[in-house]
Amino acid sequence: MKYGYLRCACAVPELKVADTEFNTQKILEIIEEAQNKNIRVLVFPELSVTGYTCGDLFLQTKLLESALNSIEKICDATRETDVLCAVGFPMRKDGALYNCAAFIYQGSLIAVIPKSYIPNYGEFYEKRWFTAYESDSVEYIDIGSFESIPFGTSILIQDENDSRIKIAAEICEDVWVPLSPSTKHALNGATVIANLSAGNEVAMKAEYRRSLVSMQSAKNICAYLYANAGHDESTTDMIFSGHSIIASNGSISAERAPFENDSTLIISDIDIEKLDNERCRTVTFADAARKEKSSSYVTLFVSLEDNTFSSDSSRMKNDRLYAVIPLHPFVPENQAERKIRSRSIIELQAEGLAKRLRHINAKSAVIGLSGGLDSTLALLVTARAFDKCGIERKNITCITMPCFGTTDRTYKNACTLAEKTGAELKEIDIKDSVLLHFDQIGQDKNKHDVTYENGQARMRTLILMNYANKTNGIVIGTGDLSELALGWCTYNGDHMSMYGVNSSIPKTLVRYLVSWFAEEAEEKHQQDLHDVLADILDTPVSPELIPPDADGKISQKTEELVGPYELHDFFLYHVLRYGFSPKKIFFLACQSLLGKKAEGTDIVYSEEIIKKWLINFYRRFFSQQFKRSCMPDGAKVGTVNLSPRGDWRMPSDAMATIWLKEAEEC
Structure with missing residues (x-):
């Protein structure tokens, strides 16, 4: 067959x-x-x-x-x-x-x-x-x-x-x-x-x-x-x-x-x-x-x-299948079911962190808050975990660390979000520290290469780790499952934390979980919290490591660089959950996506676009395993996970040759 x-x-x-x-x-x-x-x-x-x-x-x-x-x-x-x-x-x-x-x-x-x-x-x-x-x-x-x-x-x-x-x-x-x-x-x-x-x-x-x-x-x-x-x-x-x-x-x-x-x-x-x-x-x-x-x-x-x-x-x-191939396999299509699933996942995330807080007797936590989706979800889950443990939310320290790529929009959203969740906000501008470091290693500040980007990410992690030590706290990781799959994280930068609450949450699901919090805020008449979450949901996904454009807007958009997350999450699900071949995944993606617009863009999925990003997915997935081999703890909350201690044990030097060859033949 x-x-x-x-x-x-x-x-x-x-x-x-x-x-x-x-x-x-x-x-x-x-x-x-x-x-x-x-x-x-x-x-x-x-x-x-x-x-x-x-x-x-x-x-x-x-x-x-x-x-x-x-x-x-x-x-x-x-x-x-x-x-x-x-x-x-x-x-x-x-x-x-x-x-x-x-x-x-x-x-x-x-x-x-x-x-x-x-x-x-x-x-x-x-x-x-x-x-x-x-x-x-x-x-x-x-x-x-x-x-x-x-x-x-x-x-x-x-x-x-x-x-x-x-x-x-x-x-x-x-x-x-x-x-x-x-x-x-x-x-x-x-x-x-x-x-x-x-x-x-x-x-x-x-x-x-x-x-x-x-x-x-x-x-x-x-x-x-x-x-x-x-x-x-x-x-x-x-x-x-x-x-x-x-x-x-x-x-x-x-x-x-x-x-x-x-x-x-x-x-x-x-x-x-x-x-x-x-x-x-x-x-x-x-x-x-x-x-x-x-x-x-x-x-x-x-x-x-x-x-x-x-x-x-x-x-x-x-040829059309007599079968439904969900565009977002991690997210239920039915809205009522999606709400139930979102509540369940959030409770699992919060309970996983609460257990860790109780075990190490931590009374404080540190989060790098960027004003983006991932750190927003991490903060909201952490607040819920603190409630479970009976710890005051003011013991959550949100550190915003503006640098070369930070925009006013994300900065203001980070500040507002910290305030509306009851956490403490601390601002540490890292520009001077990063420039000093660039001078020490001989990096040209005008050369926007991987060193330029990763130097900022590692500086932020250094600050988070040391501040957590200073306050006898725990650094909460913000990275999600999709970023881990693609290796879209800086090794020993945002790749590292003391507990990763989002480690088994794919990017497509992150968006719906934040939406759930926004709806909850509206139901509780917390309009300011609802509004800032709505704006965060509307903000393009970006690490903000490259300076903004002339209008002060985000210039570095992740999905333009690595491909649409909804497409990569589709690939990820079928690779990890069922071990399908590249040709079968390409066939399923065509069944589900051809002729549809990529979420939040004007891009219409074609066979060429699907093939391009499928090849990119396999290339990145294999080459970036070394980051997953030493990823921090983080509880599994769905059927797909990349923890080297649990669901995914893969050598860091495995070759993608046979997968890439088949993907290129699609």
Whole structure:
């Protein structure tokens, strides 16, 4: 599969209870639609050939014969079809009736999976008709015109082109029991679980179902395709809604809302590579798999090769995924969820610092306050940590250290912010100290090179460290995760502190966290604090190490030098969280960003711009590891972190050659 994606769908066809001919026709129509949309795995509801609510008609020979005849018709009609279909039907075997899933591919019945758990409580009365299948072994049966068909629950269907794609099935109630067959399937290699279901609807059941399916996919690190019976089922005693869900590793990627009439198919491109990488990363999954490995499983092979995303470069960029690729993967799209997440992260940051303050019995802290986003967030979090520890905020010393690049705007914002948070403000102009140092080392003050810039950054850190010693305090680091990834920090300058509260906060998230504080200030009628935070949010990101322009405005804009942070954060997330290759990340970035404006600029993302900064990202990420190898302590608060003591252990002299080569080929 190109880029590790498998296009999957759940179907809710029109249905007439016990009318197998009508139902078969509707199933075939959907299969044809799926073929046209390059769907490779298609799941229908439980007993979709007959309808789930046939009752005692399941004991009628005619219905059972007609159901089997429908399976044969579906096979005959799909000989030229490349869709792997799971269709529900009743099947008699050895004097017992089983509720089954028929897997059909290219005109063949390749497997029959019986239901393991038969509900017989509340409104369910399935044991009146069906038998639970309790064996772990796989039998080979003759059924109708089909011979030697694998029958059992321990069956995996594997793509012969990609061993990571392994499909297994369970039926409705199977997922509701404490130890579901799908858990055993996943531990034996299944990455995709099909559930043919006929779950009725009662008040609030949809919410529970959504949570159940999502969590099942999360704990089994798999894709879960839940196809549910629709409103055409009999309403004699129950109501059915067609509520269907596709989830992957805890996230719902496609959903058919209860009683939705407009759509018969929900489609999602499942990232199988992501699931496989996540299993490798979560080593306890492999531990559990070794304990639960079963020799009873039979693996069947099919060819699910998909040319949806061809090797032609233009098609790779322009074909659209049936999947949402968030532009800002560190930041929830939903505003309400973003507020909840922001509060949680801020509390984690503050609690991490509070623990350190209590441990070293520190009663004061020192922050270099520039009037930029990072130091603003660091101060606001520190103030919260002091509140947690019962320490007065006046014991926070904010030191503003104007030099050659400081603008009036950032200087005034720093002063106002310190005042409005209740911290002490101290101003130390470092121009003379830096010029003296330049004279000592023979640096031309008119040569605005790396020495000119870093000399200022290291002077500031020297002052912060010594002032913290003088006041028996702790220096709070302000640098964020994005700067660490790019090495956009001065070694032994702003790179160094005694505790880095922002070390696992990417730049795109920093902005939203400061926005959260601004909203909180407004809610508390702290208008002055709100206004200064709003202006800081509106200020271009800059280290302010180069003199301002003729109008006194910031001349050194970080994102013009290293690239848009929203783009680098996108790269960073997919590199660290899932270990994707440069070509796949480029493909995803094109899916998410092409034609959109870069945040806060007039730049429109093109393939050339994305490629340029992707190459730059890899070059900087590898070359700057030495700074991360000795970074200060700072608590992890998200899923991605670069601490050498935790999530990221990389040699400082590793080569970027193979990554850069692939990035240049994009």
